[in-house]
């Protein structure tokens with residue numbers, strides 16, 4: 651974990667958390683489309699050590715050695731490991747937050763305490779999906795092998811996000827329903843920024 655001294659940026663980081671397959675990328679993509687042209691809202695492009703050939707969210711890819719080198723050179727605002735992969739949020743995100751913007755990132759439940767320490771104004775969001783729906787969606791996506799799917803489903807149950815300020819969005823229904831709920835949350839954060847400004 652890349653630990654730096656905590657700061658209190660003018661902007662707000664909205665982090666989308668939830669088990670693999672719960673729909674984090676789906677609602678982020680929906681919001682990106684809906685809010686296209688909004689320069690105050692940054693959709694953070696992650697750096698992941700996942701093979702670039704694997705169909706996944708639009709992320710930058712580095713191998714482990716290059717990721718480590720980039721991390722040591724200060725390229726990341728925040729990093730973590732999961733599923734045998736390394737993930738990084740680029741340091742440009744901090745520049746956007748320092749200017750008072752809203753940044754939206756796909757994050758890890760395991761890192762919530764560290765994220766909160768580093769971003770005190772963090773807005774955490776999670777998706778609620780029934781276990782059988784989750785299993786079916788991961789399998790239908792076809793991105794992972796059977797063993798990897800089993801490991802992801804096991805990990806799905808390992809984290810109880812017990813935090814009072816958590817926004818829970820139901821994603822058992824159509825993706826647009828959860829997507830619209832997420833856009834409403836972003837608009838609320840944006841309105842709060844304008845009220846303060």
Ligand SMILES: Nc1ncnc2c1ncn2[C@@H]1O[C@H](COP(=O)(O)OP(=O)(O)OP(=O)(O)O)[C@@H](O)[C@H]1O
Pocket residue numbers: 668669670671672673674675676677787788790791821822823824825826828
């Ligand atoms: N409401 C929904 N209805 C039907 N399918 C959905 C819905 N939400 C997401 N999906 C599908 O479920 C699969 C998993 O969704 P998605 O990739 O967005 O999840 P994720 O939380 O980002 O997963 P990961 O953390 O593994 O990247 C995708 O194939 C997506 O199209």
Ligand SMILES: O=P(O)(O)OC[C@H]1O[C@H](OP(=O)(O)O)[C@H](O)[C@@H]1O
Pocket residue numbers: 667668669670671674706732733735737756757758759760761805809
């Ligand atoms: O289980 P937890 O710690 O919540 O999340 C672990 C990681 O898994 C997912 O990534 P992906 O499925 O590889 O895109 C999340 O985005 C996170 O980075």
